[in-house]
Structures are given as C-alpha cells and as structure tokens.
C-alpha cells in the first residue's frame with residue numbers, strides 16, 4: 001500500500017531533493033524499510049547501528065507521534081501521510097515536537113517564503129514554532145524585531161526597561177514621534193502587532209542581570225544581542241553558552257558595525273574573541289561618540305538574517321566568522337574566528353560555570369565608583385552655583401572638553417573649547433593661575449579632564465556636575481539638548 005512520506009529539508013539530499021516520496025508497507029516499520037531500501041543514504045540518518053530508530057528522529061502518522069501509537073508496528077493505510085521530524089533540525093531545538101499548522105491568512109501572508117524551497121511550508125512552520133529573544137528594543141533591536149515579526153517568527157521576546165526619547169528616533173524605527181515618553185516595550189509591541197498579528201510578543205520589563213538572565217533566556221531558541229555596553233554583552237554571551245542557545249551578535253559604533261554568531265554547539269563565543277573587556281572609558285558609547293542612524297538598520301538586518309537561518313537550519317551562518325562593516329568605505333571585511341580551547345566559558349576546562357558580577361568584571365563596579373568620586377567630589381560645582389558665580393561677576397574660566405560638533409549644538413556662553421582628546425597637547429594654552437571649571441555633556445569626560453589637569457599641576461580645577469545637559473535643564477532651557 002503506497003503512503004506518502006514527508007522528508008525534512010536536512011534529509012532531502014538523500015532523496016534526490018524530493019520533499020515527498022512514496023513507499024509501501026502495512027506498518028510504519030515496513031514503510032521505513034521500503035524507504036531506506038529505495039534511498040539507501042537515508043538509512044544511517046534514521047537508524048542507529050543496532051537497527052533501532054535514532055532517538056532524535058520522530059515519526060508521525062498523520063498528526064500523531066508513533067511513540068504514542070504502536071511505535072514501528074503502527075499500521076498505515078493507503079494514502080496516509082508519514083512525516084519524519086528530526087528533533088535537531090534547525091540546530092536550535094525549535095522543532096522538537098510537531099510543527100504548528102499555518103492558517104489561510106498565514107499561507108497568503110508568507111507566500112513569498114513558501115515558494116522558496118529553502119523555506120517552504122516546513123520552514124515557515126519552524127519559524128512559527130520558534131522563540132527568539134531580543135535584548136533591547138533600540139537601534140539594533142528595532143530592525144531585528146520588525147523583520148522577525150514580518151517573517152513570521154511565532155514568539156518574539158523583548159527585554160527593555162527604557163522609555164522612548166526623541167533622540168532615539170533617528171535610528172530606533174520601532175518607535176515613532178507619538179511614542180516619545182512611552183515605554184519602549186509598549187511601543188515595540190504595538191508596532192510588531194501592527195506588522196503581524198500572528199506574532200506573540202513577550203515583553204520582559206526588567207533590567208537584564210546575572211540574577212535573572214538564565215531564567216529569562218531559558219526556552220528561547222535564539223538570543224539576539226543588541227546591547228550597547230560591555231557588562232550586558234558578556235552577560236548575554238555567558239548565559240547563552242551556559243544554556244547552549246545561539247547568540248546572533250551585532251554592535252555598532254559611529255560608522256562601523258560588527259556581526260557574528262556565537263554560542264553554537266561547535267562555534268566560538270564572544271569570549272573566544274575578547275576574553276576580557278576594554279578598561280572602562282576607553283571605548284566611548286554611542287551616546288558619547290554618535291552613530292549613523294542607518295547603521296543599526298544594516299547590522300540588525302544581518303542579525304535577523306542569521307536568526308532565520310539558525311531557525312531554518314539552512315545556509316552558512318556567521319558562526320566562526322566575524323563580519324566588520326565600514327559604512328564610510330562601503331566595505332565588508334571578514335575575519336575567521338576559532339573556538340579557543342582555553343576560553344573561560346566555552347573552552348575545554350571552563351572557569352566560568354555560573355553567571356558572575358559583570359559590572360565588576362568590566363571595571364564599572366558601583367562599589368568602586370563612590371570611592372573614586374568622593375576624592376574629587378569637593379571639587380565639583382553645580383550648574384546653579386556656576387550661574388550664581390557668573391551673575392555675581394566672579395566668573396571662572398569655563399573649559400568645554402566636548403567635540404566641536406557638540407559645541408555647535410549648545411554651549412555655555414563664553415566657554416572655551418578644547419576637546420578631551422586634544423587636551424594633552426594643548427593644556428599649556430590654559431592659565432594655571434585662574435580657576436577652571438571643566439564641562440562636557442554629562443560630566444564624565446570633564447571629570448577626566450579635571451583629573452588630567454590636576455596631574456599637570458593645575459591646583460584650581462572644578463568639574464561641572466551634570467554638564468551642559470544640566471545647564472540646559474536648570475539654567476538655560478532656550479538651548480536644545482542632545
């Protein structure tokens with residue numbers, strides 16, 4: 001009696017690329033014997049050496065798993081459909097059980113996927129069954145979540161606790177002008193639901209931490225790292241490696257982006273590449289250094305592409321490769337990444353077997369900050385104090401250590417600009433005998449400038465707390481903020 005056997009994508013190379021083949025037999029066992037006689041290459045994929053069906057291969061008759069019927073003795077009738085479902089197909093465990101069916105609207109919606117042989121009905125069902133966690137609903141998280149939603153990924157989790165600021169809109173296309181002031185999660189959920197009501201959006205309104213990361217990640221098939229700081233990046237990496245979840249990584253800076261896939265079974269992790277973070281302050285954040293608004297669109301789209309490939313189990317992912325994109329030269333470069341056997345997390349003798357304190361690991365431990373700050377705290381000056389001094393006619397010399405582009409946006413009248421990076425060459429332009437107030441955007445760079453000047457023998461240097469942002473908020477609201 002001929003029955004139709006559905007062949008999953010990974011096994012089609014052994015069935016002359018056919019997705020459905022016919023075989024004869026009265027039971028599942030007989031049908032599979034006939035199948036593996038016709039297509040001998042299939043045998044080793046379905047059966048172990050002892051002749052038993054491999055444990056990661058599930059067989060369905062119609063919609064039913066034969067493990068819950070009569071196993072290989074399950075009778076089959078003429079015209080019935082037998083499906084082979086390898087539990088590891090896709091490499092993500094996303095399809096451990098029967099795949100969800102698509103409704104008529106979904107079939108129409110995903111028709112351009114369904115006619116791609118590399119996706120097809122089974123691939124689209126894998127996407128529907130998949131659960132992807134986006135860390136952050138910002139620049140990278142926006143295109144990632146939107147394209148994954150449009151592509152039909154069934155469950156999209158988002159971790160974020162921020163609210164939408166008008167300065168986000170230049171790149172974070174999940175959010176619109178009317179969303180300013182709303183939570184990013186609420187805004188993102190609305191956008192994704194509008195794109196595709198079939199998607200289940202899971203909002204995680206928390207700050208990711210060592211205490212909650214493992215519980216949060218568990219159950220997801222792929223994690224997409226869209227974070228903008230080192231403690232969270234190492235936390236995401238380590239949690240993914242510990243749980244065996246692949247991590248579609250991306251990062252952006254000014255006009256450059258990076259992408260890779262970490263944490264796959266045999267591939268390297270972020271720590272294989274960078275075992276330790278740079279010292280705090282060496283690498284400025286996008287908030288300090290700026291970022292081309294389109295850049296996260298490109299890098300995030302690469303992350304979304306890798307996520308879909310991981311779910312489908314098709315193509316060659318960026319695991320073991322590190323992609324570097326330079327928007328100015330419009331050039332991609334690719335580095336080979338190797339899994340480091342001495343990697344502290346994914347190596348052969350890992351030393352990190354549980355999540356650690358990543359703030360401390362990255363040198364930004366809160367416990368260290370107050371001690372360092374208190375020594376200089378008496379040298380701080382508030383914006384209101386500075387305003388009072390100016391009004392009283394005892395104006396100090398105001399040294400602005402921001403970049404010229406920032407100085408064009410707003411400034412304290414009469415301040416002198418020497419960017420922090422030029423200070424070591426130019427500090428002799430300053431008079432060591434006058435009182436200097438160093439000032440930047442928020443007070444971090446100017447604190448470094450004040451420390452540097454004191455090291456050069458300046459005795460009367462103060463740091464403006466809160467920088468130009470505090471000045472605009474509390475003293476001069478007529479100027480724009482950035």
Ligand SMILES: [Zn+2]
Pocket residue numbers: 268269270271272273340343344345346347
């Ligand atoms: Zn590693």
